Amino acid sequence: MLSDDGAVTVRSATWEDAEAVAKIWIDGWRDAHLGHVPDELVAVRTEESFGVRASQRVADTTVATVNEVVAGFVMVVGDEVEQVYVSKKHRGTSVATILLTEAERLVAANGHRKAWLAVVAGNPRARRFYERNGWTDEGSFEYAASTASGSVIVPTHRYIKELPGQTSR
Ligand SMILES: CC(C)(COP(=O)(O)OP(=O)(O)OC[C@H]1O[C@@H](n2cnc3c(N)ncnc32)[C@H](O)[C@@H]1OP(=O)(O)O)[C@@H](O)C(=O)NCCC(=O)NCCS
Numbered sequence: 001m002l003s004d005d006g007a008v009t010v011r012s013a014t015w016e017d018a019e020a021v022a023k024i025w026i027d028g029w030r031d032a033h034l035g036h037v038p039d040e041l042v043a044v045r046t047e048e049s050f051g052v053r054a055s056q057r058v059a060d061t062t063v064a065t066v067n068e069v070v071a072g073f074v075m076v077v078g079d080e081v082e083q084v085y086v087s088k089k090h091r092g093t094s095v096a097t098i099l100l101t102e103a104e105r106l107v108a109a110n111g112h113r114k115a116w117l118a119v120v121a122g123n124p125r126a127r128r129f130y131e132r133n134g135w136t137d138e139g140s141f142e143y144a145a146s147t148a149s150g151s152v153i154v155p156t157h158r159y160i161k162e163l164p165g166q167t168s169r
Contacts, residue, residue, distance in 0.1 A: 006067040008095055010102045013061035013073065020070035021061060022054035028085040036122035041145055041152040049148070062102055064095050071095045074103040079112035084126070091125075100133055108163045115163055118143040118156040127157070135159040 013021065026047055034042065054061075060075040060082070072086035072095045081103045086096045107115040118141055119126050131137070141158035144151040 008071070008093075008098050009065045010062055010098060011065070013058050013063045015055070015058055017061070017063050017070055017073075018054045018058055019051070021063065021073050022050045024070065024072060024085050024087045025054060025083070026050040027088065031088075032123045032126060033120060036120040037145075037154050038152055041147070041154060044147045044149075044152075062099065062106070064090075064099050064102075066090065066095065072099050074099045076103050076106040076110070078110055079107050079115055081107065081115055081117040084117075096129060097133060100130075104161065104163055113163055114160055116158060116160045118154075118158055120154065120156050127159075130159050133161075135161045 026045075029045060029050070033045075057075055060077055062074050062076070063070045064072045064086075070087075071090040073083065074081060074085075075083040081100070084096065084100055084103065086093075086099070090096075104115055116138075117130070117135070119130065121140075127137070136159060138158045138160055141156050143154045143156040143158075145154045
């Protein structure tokens with residue numbers, strides 16, 4: 001694993017982070033999903049849509065910063081780790097693991113003993129990353145990806161991880 005340029009800090013996102021989150025989100029979404037999700041979903045995941053969603057989801061978002069610049073983010077809702085995204089520059093560093101560990105802590109703090117997430121089958125880097133961090137592939141799963149007008153069903157794999165009890169920050 002490469003070393004980071006500086007110390008990695010995690011904190012709750014603020015409105016000021018939404019633009020940086022949207023940029024990392026759209027780049028990473030394209031890297032991970034183009035060719036692996038229905039065209040119907042690609043059509044609605046426009047650049048503008050990521051800006052809107054990043055603003056709408058600030059309360060669910062935790063960011064990782066390196067030298068005070070946003071390097072990645074996670075979104076946690078209940079027991080689901082919804083998004084784990086790291087900027088290209090910071091992939092292969094400790095940023096993703098630090099974010100995932102924080103997401104697991106948040107799921108446990110939400111009162112759950114098991115976390116889950118969905119990942120498209122054709123995303124081997126993410127799948128290897130989750131497996132290396134103790135997550136288990138439970139098999140094929142039809143994920144309903146939210147859109148402005150409803151949802152699109154995406155073939156994914158569901159991963160789960162058993163968590164220790166609630167911990168304080
Ligand atoms: C998924 C993501 C957060 C993981 O963070 P990361 O810093 O890239 O992860 P790491 O580099 O620590 O780990 C990736 C692992 O996959 C391996 N890998 C890389 N490319 C691979 C490929 N094409 N096939 C299989 N394994 C691959 C790496 O060697 C590494 O495994 P190792 O530690 O055993 O060597 C990051 O890649 C990302 O933001 N991707 C784009 C968005 C995304 O896919 N998000 C997840 C949506 S569910």
